[in-house]
Amino acid sequence: MSKQATIAIIGLGRMGANMARRLQRGGMQVVGFNRSDAVTQTLAKETGLTAASSLQDAVLQLSPKRLVWLMLPSGEPTENALQELTTRLAPGDVVIDGGNANYLDSQRRAQLLAQHQIGFIDAGTSGGVWGLENGYCLMVGGEQRDVAQLEPVLKLLAPAPDRGWAHVGPVGAGHFTKMIHNGIEYGMMQAYAEGFALLKGKTEFNLDLAQISELWRHSSVVRSWLLDLTAGFLKQDQKLEAIAPFVADSGEGRWTVDESIRQGTSTPVLALALYMRFASQDKEGYGNRLLAMMRNAFGGHLVKDKTGD
Amino acid sequence: MSKQATIAIIGLGRMGANMARRLQRGGMQVVGFNRSDAVTQTLAKETGLTAASSLQDAVLQLSPKRLVWLMLPSGEPTENALQELTTRLAPGDVVIDGGNANYLDSQRRAQLLAQHQIGFIDAGTSGGVWGLENGYCLMVGGEQRDVAQLEPVLKLLAPAPDRGWAHVGPVGAGHFTKMIHNGIEYGMMQAYAEGFALLKGKTEFNLDLAQISELWRHSSVVRSWLLDLTAGFLKQDQKLEAIAPFVADSGEGRWTVDESIRQGTSTPVLALALYMRFASQDKEGYGNRLLAMMRNAFGGHLVKDKTGD
Numbered sequence: 186m187s188k189q190a191t192i193a194i195i196g197l198g199r200m201g202a203n204m205a206r207r208l209q210r211g212g213m214q215v216v217g218f219n220r221s222d223a224v225t226q227t228l229a230k231e232t233g234l235t236a237a238s239s240l241q242d243a244v245l246q247l248s249p250k251r252l253v254w255l256m257l258p259s260g261e262p263t264e265n266a267l268q269e270l271t272t273r274l275a276p277g278d279v280v281i282d283g284g285n286a287n288y289l290d291s292q293r294r295a296q297l298l299a300q301h302q303i304g305f306i307d308a309g310t311s312g313g314v315w316g317l318e319n320g321y322c323l324m325v326g327g328e329q330r331d332v333a334q335l336e337p338v339l340k341l342l343a344p345a346p347d348r349g350w351a352h353v354g355p356v357g358a359g360h361f362t363k364m365i366h367n368g369i370e371y372g373m374m375q376a377y378a379e380g381f382a383l384l385k386g387k388t389e390f391n392l393d394l395a396q397i398s399e400l401w402r403h404s405s406v407v408r409s410w411l412l413d414l415t416a417g418f419l420k421q422d423q424k425l426e427a428i429a430p431f432v433a434d435s436g437e438g439r440w441t442v443d444e445s446i447r448q449g450t451s452t453p454v455l456a457l458a459l460y461m462r463f464a465s466q467d468k469e470g471y472g473n474r475l476l477a478m479m480r481n482a483f484g485g486h487l488v489k490d491k492t493g494d
Numbered sequence: 495m496s497k498q499a500t501i502a503i504i505g506l507g508r509m510g511a512n513m514a515r516r517l518q519r520g521g522m523q524v525v526g527f528n529r530s531d532a533v534t535q536t537l538a539k540e541t542g543l544t545a546a547s548s549l550q551d552a553v554l555q556l557s558p559k560r561l562v563w564l565m566l567p568s569g570e571p572t573e574n575a576l577q578e579l580t581t582r583l584a585p586g587d588v589v590i591d592g593g594n595a596n597y598l599d600s601q602r603r604a605q606l607l608a609q610h611q612i613g614f615i616d617a618g619t620s621g622g623v624w625g626l627e628n629g630y631c632l633m634v635g636g637e638q639r640d641v642a643q644l645e646p647v648l649k650l651l652a653p654a655p656d657r658g659w660a661h662v663g664p665v666g667a668g669h670f671t672k673m674i675h676n677g678i679e680y681g682m683m684q685a686y687a688e689g690f691a692l693l694k695g696k697t698e699f700n701l702d703l704a705q706i707s708e709l710w711r712h713s714s715v716v717r718s719w720l721l722d723l724t725a726g727f728l729k730q731d732q733k734l735e736a737i738a739p740f741v742a743d744s745g746e747g748r749w750t751v752d753e754s755i756r757q758g759t760s761t762p763v764l765a766l767a768l769y770m771r772f773a774s775q776d777k778e779g780y781g782n783r784l785l786a787m788m789r790n791a792f793g794g795h796l797v798k799d800k801t802g803d
Contacts, residue, residue, distance in 0.1 A: 311714040322714035324706070326699075349712030354699040361696060362706055365689045369716050372685025372763065379761035380678035383750065386757040387670060390635075390663040397633070397671055403658030405620040405631035407678050409718030441692065448695040452688035453770065454681065454763050461762065 190214040190235055192252040192338055193243040195266055196284075197224050200310065201256030203317040204283070204342060206232050211341035218243040240266060244273045251278040252335060254308075259286045259436060267294050276302030279331045283308045285367075287440050288360035291326070295356040304331035305356055308339075309363020320344030324366070325352045326359030361444075368441030368455045371434075373411055375458035381415075395419040432465040499523040499544055501561040501647055502552040504575055505593075506533050509619065510565030512626040513592070513651060515541050520650035527552040549575060553582045560587040561644060563617075568595045568745060576603050585611030588640045592617045594676075596749050597669040600635070604665040613640035614665055617648075618672020629653030633675070634661045635668030670753075677750030677764045680743075682720055684767035690724075704728040741774040 194205045197219035208215045209232040218237040219225045229236040237243035244251065251274060257263045263284055270280055280298060282291060286307065295305035306327035312319060321342045325332055332339075332352045343349035353362050384392050398416035402408050438459040445452040480486040503514045506528035517524045518541040527546040528534045538545040546552035553560060562579060566572045572593055579589055589607060591600060595616065604614035615636035621628060630651045634641055641648075641661045652658035662671050693701050707725035711717050747768040754761040789795040 311710075311716075313715065316713065319713045322710060322712055322717075324709065344713045349709065349714075351705050351709040353706060353709070354701055358699040358701065361699060362693065362701065365692050366710060366714060366716055368692070369685050369689035372688065373682050373716060373718075375763045376678050376681025376685065376767070379681065379754075379759075379764050380674045380750075382759050383674050383677070383753055383757065383761060384671065386759040387753075390667040390670060392663055392667065392671065396660050397662060400633065400658065400660040400662070401620075401631060401675060403631055404625065404628045404653045405658075405675060406622065406719065407620075407675055407682060409682075409720070410715065411718070441689075444692055444696075445688075448692065450688075450691050450695040452692060454684045454766055455688050457763055457766055458685070 189248050190216045190246060191248055191250070192216070192254060193218060193237065193247055194254045194256055195240060195243060196220075196256040196258075196262070197228055198256065199314060200283070200316070202228055203314065204254070204256065204310075204321070205234050207317055207320070208338065208341050209234055213338065213341055216243050216246045240269055241273055244270070249275060249277065250334060251275070252281065252338065253278065254281040254283055254338070256283050259284050259290075264290075264294075267297070271298060271301050271303065274301070274303050277304075279304035279306060279327075279334055281306040281308050281335060282360070283310045285309075285363065285435060285437055286360050287436065288326075288357040288364060291360045292357040295327075304328060304334075306331050306335060307356060307359035308335075309359045309361075309366065310342075311363065311366060316342075320349055323350035324359045324362040325350065326354050326356050326361070327352070328356070364437050364440050364444070367435075367437035368452070370411075371438045371441075371458040371462070372454045373409070375454075375461055377407075377411060377415060394423045430465060432462040434459060434462045434466075438462065498557050499525045499555060500557055500559070501525070501563060502527060502546065502556055503563045503565055504549060504552060505529075505565035505567075505571075506537055507565065508623060509592070509625070511537055512623070513563070513565065513619075513630070514543050516626055516629070517647065517650050518543055522647065522650055525552050525555045549578055550582055553579070558584060558586065559643060560584070561590065561647065562587065563590040563592055563647070565592050568593050568599075573599075573603075576606065580607060580610050580612065583610070583612050586613075588613035588615060588636075588643055590615040590617050590644060591669070592619045594618075594672065594744060594746055595669050596745065597635075597666040597673060600669045601666040604636075613637060613643075615640050615644060616665060616668035617644075618668045618670075618675065619651075620672065620675060625651075629658055632659035633668045633671040634659060635663050635665050635670070636661070637665070673746050673749050673753070676744075676746035677761070679720075680747045680750075680767040680771070681763045682718070684763075684770055686716075686720060686724060703732045739774060741771040743768060743771045743775075747771070 193216040194201050195218050197217050205215045205217050216235045216237050217225050225236045235246055237246055255263055255266055291307040298305045309324035310321050312321040323339055323343055339350045340346035384394055398419050402416055442456045442459055477488045481488045502525035503510050504527050506526050514524050514526050525544045525546050526534050534545045544555055546555055564572055564575055600616040607614045618633035619630050621630040632648055632652055648659045649655035693703055707728050711725055751765045751768055786797045790797045
């Protein structure tokens with residue numbers, strides 16, 4: 186006879202699976218569901234979680250009051266699961282979206298669920314693949330009574346029961362806070378990247394970037410977890426010749442800049458960090474081609490000369 | 495009879511005094527000199543360092559091979575001390591500049607001292623007022639034999655003998671590395687500042703910025719020492735109404751951008767973080783007055799209306 190389960194995790198990708206692992210290790214019985222059943226079965230064998238074969242099955246295996254934690258890609262997968270849950274759950278149950286949704290969507294979704302007396306919590310979740318060992322930083326938005334119901338789960342997922350999680354405000358405030366967190370992350374990453382590019386560019390000093398990143402980890406003003414990670418990979422390979430100079434972006438950086446425009450708050454560095462990612466993604470280089478042609482038009486500068494003059 | 499001293503610290507301001515304290519605590523006898531003798535005498539009483547009444551006196555109280563560590567404002571004070579030291583020191587002695595000099599100046603100064611067979615080390619020093627307890631992050635440029643002579647000092651100043659200090663390259667490389675460190679610092683600080691401004695700007699959520707900064711310290715991707723400090727002061731006061739919105743800059747941020755132009759390396763976020771400080775320093779706002787007048791000229795927009803339309 187398995188322990189009574191009150192929480193299901195829907196979506197057992199990298200993040201969802203590790204969160205299920207952390208809860209199971211903490212002594213909590215989790216029901217898990219993933220679109221690909223093989224993933225669910227493997228994780229069930231590994232961790233002892235209760236495998237569910239469908240969203241409906243997951244709900245049926247929970248005791249009220251149910252907690253259903255979505256760890257799905259933002260957009261359609263999350264939207265579809267929420268729509269279905271309005272018909273599967275009962276009043277008093279609570280849905281948590283732990284993914285990276287736009288907070289405006291979260292506010293709308295909470296209203297939809299509220300029509301069925303189902304609670305909604307937006308739980309911005311940071312920590313990446315390191316969350317399993319270190320715990321997750323959880324930024325939680327929602328009604329007080331819903332958050333109270335989720336509290337035992339939050340305390341297990343966080344680095345410690347008394348830190349790394351917080352109820353930051355009403356529905357939407359959790360994903361809003363996570364969005365800003367990621368916006369800041371873009372800016373910090375770009376600042377490091379530009380600085381290391383200058384170190385590398387000073388060829389006469391032949392600097393050892395692995396040595397310097399490691400050095401800066403100790404008592405410098407720029408020490409951070411991002412720097413710890415950077416020192417880790419530079420130690421292995423500081424030339425990065427096998428890495429494409431292409432930086433993906435997810436929605437959060439864009440939403441942060443949308444928000445700055447909505448507010449009329451000046452956030453030029455966060456916006457520029459996002460635009461630098463777009464520039465890295467631009468294989469066509471149409472703007473630069475145009476600039477080369479303009480220089481050619483007014484000054485007769487060669488357009489094929491790679492030095493640009 | 496006092497222990498034999500081989501190192502003098504010239505300039506006992508906030509940084510120099512704390513470095514002298516740390517060396518004395520570590521069991522090393524330090525000769526100290528400060529322009530204001532009262533400062534030297536007070537520190538001598540507190541720490542047991544050997545007070546010197548002049549730069550010449552400091553040199554005379556050292557046993558060869560002498561180490562003279564300058565902790566002076568960059569520019570004239572450092573330049574003057576170096577000029578005098580060329581006549582006071584002997585071949586085999588080493589001068590260390592621990593201040594924030596431009597690395598191009600350091601390269602020039604090393605050449606000057608080399609004409610007198612005096613060594614020169616540029617030791618970029620980070621850690622601020624926390625260095626006394628935590629140790630300093632030391633980025634050291636110079637000749638191998640000079641750095642070897644300084645090594646016992648570096649091991650005491652650093653957070654631990656085996657970390658937080660490194661010989662990063664030839665003369666100039668230490669101050670160069672420190673300059674880039676500070677450039678990155680500007681970018682990181684601006685990223686946090688813009689993110690917190692967005693949190694504050696979202697008035698409908700009434701977010702507790704002290705709570706969020708503390709939350710982010712635990713397992714989030716943006717955790718850092720700068721965030722630790724930010725959480726510390728936001729806990730005391732998150733309105734910051736008594737703080738003028740004026741951000742000073744020292745030379746390092748400007749030199750970093752100079753360097754990016756010298757190299758032709760694109761560092762837009764580091765440059766913009768610097769320019770945002772300039773904007774904060776601009777009381778006259780001439781550029782914005784001009785823009786207001788342009789809007790007035792083409793669209794008849796009111797120039798005195800603070801909303802700008």
